[in-house]
Amino acid sequence: MMTYRELRQQAEQTWQAVESPPRPRIAVGVTTCSRAVGADETLEAIRQEVSRRGLDADVAVTGCWGLCYAEPMVEIAKPDGSRILYQQVTAERVPQLIEEALASPDGVCQELALGAVSPQPVDGVRPLSSLDFMAVQEERRLMNNCGVIEPESIDHYIARGGYEGLSKALNMPQEDVLWEVSDAGAGLWGRGGAAFPTARKWEFLRDAKSEPKYMIGNADEGDPGSFVNRTLMESDPHGIIEGMIIGAYATGASYGYIYIREEYPLCVERMELALRQARERGLLGESILGSGFSYDMEIVRGAGSYVCGEETGLISSVEDARGMPKIRPPFPAQSGVFAKPTNVNNVETYANVPLILRHGAEWYSSVGTDDNTGTKMFSLSGHIQRVGVLEVPFGTPVRRLVYGAAGGPPEGRSLKAIQPGGPLGGILHADNVDLALEPEPFREKGALLGSGGLVIIDDSACIVDMCRYFEWFAEDESCGRCSTCRGGTQRMVEILRRIANGDGRPSDIDLLRLLADAMRYANCAHGQAAPTAVMNSIEAFLDEYQEHIEGKRCPAKVCHGLIRYEITGKSYGLPEAAAICPTAAIVQQDDDYAIDQALCIKCGACRELAPAAVHVVDAFATSD
Amino acid sequence: MTDTTKTPPELEQLLADLKPDNADLLAVLHRIQDAYGYVPPQAIPLLAEKLHTTPAMIYGAISFYSEIRREPPARTTISWCSGPACRLKGSENMRRALEAVLGIGLEESTDDKAVGLHLVQCDGTCALAPLVRLDGHPKGPLTVSEAIRLARELKGKEGQP
Incomplete structure (x- = not known):
């Protein structure tokens, strides 16, 4: 049996070929995120292109840097020491990448270049660490190997x-x-x-x-x-x-x-x-x-x-x-x-x-806060410009992740809420965007930091609809053993459903509070935490609940029991909109189109194709 | 993929190294499902015998997990992601449209077993939201109209004998 020292020496030899490659090394990050956008095809295309051109180059499979938005990513390292990461390299773009990056020793494919793995710019490519998504990550510890090593090589891990x-x-x-x-x-x-x-x-x-x-x-x-x-x-x-x-x-x-x-x-x-x-x-x-x-x-x-x-x-x-x-x-x-x-x-x-x-x-414990040492990984998704995974010290403000790393909500939208810790973790008003990422501040707000998911929600979303989703999830995944959780989640879903359908009662808010109180006695954390988002939101977004219940209006026009699609005006897209309708609800009379409300399922497909003519209106609008 | 004609002796082979109190059940359920496309009812008494428990306990375990099928799957499965990022980007509208085009609800198949609709949980490919997985392959971001065209195409293709 080898000692650790011997294992390390052997591994370092293997790693040497990555650190100082004798010939160009092309590494494709293959993970679930990148596969979803064609990393397997990219890898295959690179192998074919390398063999077609008779290039003397190695092709490798690496992991993920956490930059989901830039997948599929390809790293090209050269004997001169340059290492450049390229983004969104789909199979069709492989010939261009190989041509521009490898035809000459100092070639770079500027169009696809994302960043250089070095502290300084390389051939006009900015350092990876200067990207907004990477810059917030002061020190990657858990993710130090992510994207860097070949996950299928134990030697790479040992060498580092x-x-x-x-x-x-x-x-x-x-x-x-x-x-x-x-x-x-x-x-x-x-x-x-x-x-x-x-x-x-x-x-x-x-x-x-x-x-x-x-x-x-x-x-x-x-x-x-x-x-x-x-x-x-x-x-x-x-x-x-x-x-x-x-x-x-x-x-x-x-x-x-x-x-x-x-x-x-x-x-x-x-x-x-x-x-x-x-x-x-x-x-x-x-x-x-x-x-x-x-x-x-x-x-x-x-x-x-x-x-x-x-x-x-x-x-x-x-x-x-x-x-x-x-x-x-x-x-x-x-x-x-x-x-x-x-x-x-x-x-x-x-x-x-x-x-x-x-x-x-x-x-x-040199990073983090007094109570919470070290770093934590977070995944960012929802209404943001850059989806991905990153690692920051405890105590980092949420704002740096939402706006710094992820680029904030899309153009023209504003932040409405932050949803930490999964469906049972709660929902926080945008006012809390300066909260420090550690358990205590979240607990004080009645939410959970949880295991690291952060879903960012902008003003196009309806809070009642999202809570209905969280409760549905809790109900669907309840094991059913204790009636507190089984029955509690069912009742919550029923109440939220009727609120979303315009049948809410003024007493429903108190009923939700009562249920949440009772559910604290559920057998396990699932039932106990199930009402978290509802409880957070009837405090922070009470006006939105009341608008649904008393005004019979969904301000974000999401809850489909409270909205109606109508055609007003003309659009060249209307014939196509009528054709796409899955229930044939769009009827044509001469040059005019109208929606048969009895057939309409409010899926919104017509609006995608004729946005100028199809409008979403309040179902119970009053004319005053 | 699905072969319902296989007989218990072949099933028995899949269960050969099964031992009680050895964390084997989930692994063998995956193995059976990989071979048959689902877990056939004949497997239940065999599993119970091997694991020194009752068929009721085995059935209870099988029915607990949403990814273990007790019936053969449709020829094509559209898996609809129920996650929050997809929800925020209109997955509910997409679900209603898919159900209307196919004339089925979630966890159902068309009468000719051509297309099935299945609810899946988020696997974190949220950069593609809203998405569906077509026999496991992610497709997204999808607009509602794109989802409708996809479902119509699958339905139409299978309609021809």
Whole structure:
């Protein structure tokens, strides 16, 4: 078996070819986001173009920088040391890219260039770090390898310091490893949403009497709008694995599971491969790195259930049963998977651990705030110009992400609300855009920072409609075991539906409050947090609810029970609009068109094709 | 993809290494679904026997997960993303239009089993919102009229014998 030093030396040789490429190296970022816009086709087109031209170049697959808006991205590194990232390289653009970037030694395809991987501009291309999306990220720690290394190469990970933390930990007493992670040391707490101190959770497991003990990585990232775990698993899978091995060593766990949601097939593929590679190098299995400590783990692939992200739901699911949350106590540390002591952490939590061991607790806590040390990854989506994933120190104001990184709402729109932490995380008025990104300020506003999803909402959205969506989600994903959650979410959906349909009653606001109050007694966090968005919004957007209930009007003209489509005026688009209508609701009389309201389903397709003539009006408008 | 004529002996092969208390059920359900396109009812008693539990417990687990099918899927599945970024960009309008064109609701298939509509949760490809996945391949951002044309094309294509 090789020592860590030998593994590192071997890996550095492989990495050398990336750092100082002997010939041009073309790397395509292949991840779920980039695949969605054709990265596989881009990769294939590059291979063909390279062979067609007989170029002496290497083609590689890398991960994701987090710049979803710029995908598919391609990096071209040359022997002269220049490394340039190109954006939106679809397969059709590959010939142009290769022609302009590789026909001459110092060629650059200016049209597609996004940034240079260097502190200074290269051949007129600005440094990547100067892009608005990158500039807010003072220090990328968890994402240090994302986009840079080949996620399918363990050598790349090792060459950049990977498994050094594990090697250090294995030479330390368990107690010292726990100290490094603890509040006295780095101060790491769980990133899944509950923000519980990690070392304390680990101590519960260590102190449990029964054997074997299990270590579980929660990658069930079910919050719609959250995709930070996915980015990590697809772009730097070994960081999570290393963190779990260190955790197992500190607690005496001998086996582990990584629970990955059904929607992430590429994560499963890359994590499986990473586990195999780690096993081959003696980093998993019997006597890891010759230390005498043994640990192994496997992947469990979910099958589409949100509550399996709740730790006891996840445990039920691993146990071959319905993924229903259990009543605590007993806590998982006493009785978890197969009634054995178990620790569950989010995979982002684990990814912090190798960094703490490698660089020390002091380094770790040098960024962030007094109460919340280190960095956190966030995914940005919704009404913004740039969708993506980034990493910032705790305490960073939301504004820097919304306006700095993401470019704010589209032209002509203004920020209305921010939705953190998934459908159960709540909804904050735009006034809170200067809130610091850490759990306490969000909690004070009655919301949750959660696991890292931030959905940005502009003034084209209806808050009642969005809350109806959040409650529908909570209802749909309720496991159904406790009637508080099952019935509570159903009632909330019914009330919000009638408000959105113009049948709201003045007493509905108080009824919603009453329900939310009762739901605090639900069995698990799912039911307890389900009313969060509704509660936030009946405070912050009460006028909008009242407009729906008393005025029978949806100010944003979204709730389809309160709007009507009408044709006034003429447009050359009307014949096409009539043809597209899925219910044949647009009737033609001579040169005039009208909408048969009985048939119209208010899908808005006609308005897309004849915007000058089709208008959305209030269904119950009064003429005064 | 879907072969309903396969008999239990072949199913048994897929279940050969199944053990109780070993976190095997989800893996084997995926394996069966990959082979058959769904989990056929014959699998339930076999799974129960292998995992030392009752068919009711197995059925309970299978029916809990929205991505495990108990019926063969349609020849083409349009998966409609229910996530918040899609919602903000008009996915509800798109859903109503798709349902109207196909004459079916979510989790249903057209009578000829040509096209099915399936609700999926956000997988974070929000740069493409609003989107659908056509047999797993994302298509977006889609306007409502583009979604209508897509559904009509799929329906029309399959209408020809």
